[in-house]
Amino acid sequence: KLISIASVSKNEAEAASFLVAEMVSFCDEAFIDKAGNAIGKLGRGELKVFFLGHIDTVPGHIDVEVVDGNLYGRGSVDAKGSFATAVMAAKRLDNEVLDKITLTLIGAVEEEIGSSKGARYVLEAYEQPDLIIIGEPSSFDAITLGYKGRLIVHLEIEKDNFHSAGKDTTAAEDLVESWNILANDAKEYNQKSPKIFEQLQISLQEFNSYSDGLSQRAKAVVGYRLPLDISPSDLKKKIKSLLNCNIEFKSSEIAYRSDRNSKLAGAFRRAIREHGFKPRLKLKTGTSDMNVIASTWKLAMLAYGPGDSALDHRPDEHLNIEEYKKAIAILASALKNL
Structure with missing residues (x-):
């Protein structure tokens, strides 16, 4: 459903409303903030964790359909698929995890046009957390530690x-x-x-x-x-x-590179191994909201999400559904490992 809702940059309101309606069912709070970001908050632990993934897309309609186990549609990879992964993973968190962490889900607006309005508003209006996960495609068995x-x-x-x-x-x-x-x-x-x-x-x-x-x-x-x-x-x-x-x-x-031995990276490496895969570490030549956050907040970050970033912005953009399911499970385990 989320992929079916067009959300080209500056036109994310319908997608944000849909996400809030989904998150209100399991979050302690769910709302749209003043920038237009879709926000969901849950947990009561001392460790403050943000998952920030953009829900806007580049222009270009792609018919939403499933073909040979792949979901085609604009934003399936970049990057609504990553934020949907976070929403589904958050649903799985039990009270033991929610006693340890307070998780804020942020479906950010306007990343694709360079303004990064959503991420910049987070820097202005929200208290700095302890850790941030950026929602961007890395593939289910890999984490991205840096962007140029x-x-x-x-x-x-x-x-x-x-x-x-x-x-x-x-x-x-x-x-x-x-x-x-x-x-x-x-x-x-x-x-x-x-x-x-x-x-x-x-x-x-x-x-x-x-x-x-x-x-x-x-x-x-x-x-x-x-x-x-x-x-x-x-x-x-x-x-x-x-x-x-x-x-x-x-x-x-600015460019940013996170410590591969951080607590956050360690939690993901463990989670990937727990699910039977060998973790991979990536550095990307593009930019993301990670760079925006790094300009102001000094903390451990990494990017995670299912999909092949080589398909970003392409007319055949698609996400493998089995990979999406694996990413949900791995992200839930990584949050548990924190």
Whole structure:
């Protein structure tokens, strides 16, 4: 049912209402907060745990259907499937577990458009917990310990128009040269490490040029994925020192990596083994609400959820139902192990 409810970013209200109606049946409290997040609270223990998973999706309708044991639909993997896993796992928690932990389920809004409105509201309005689980697909037998940071840069060059037979370079040519400078700088940095999580990834996301007859302009959007040792502020300074054009910095997040030996990671590794599987540890080159939380709260985090993240945003996005069931059981065991 949840996958059948469209919840493209900024349009999550129906999905949030559905989730609250589900959570009210077993939570001590269930409500929609001022940001539009779906909230469920249960337990009375001293250990405060948040499960924060986004319930918004990218656009693109996919018919909801089950084919060969796989549930097709937008958000099945990224990331309503992960939050549904948390809701179902929370239903299984017995009084022994609920005497140890207080669990807050947060179905967060607007993660996919970069505003991360839901997660940022949590930072402002909620007391910091002891541990946070981020709902993102890792596959049922793996946990994600870290995500790279991000920086989006808009570049623009404007100059007087001139005859194409002239010797001057065009705005487009100048901007291509700016791109080459940035790409070469990243290439030089990456020579020190073959591991992609430790590299400075750069991509040219948009490029266009035009003229009105009097002047010519060229614009580009450059995207960076940042390693742990490069902060957005340091990279901004470097870019300004390298380029001579108009520069505007857009969304940015720091990189984050959790301790593989934390209490939280240990609880998941034990749970995965208890269910007969070998735990895997992952580091991802994308970003998530984990990066947003890490900018303010210093605590142990990891991401968990069923599904293959390679299917995120794809037209054939789907979640294997058996994997979903395994993830529910493993998450319930991990919460018990805390």
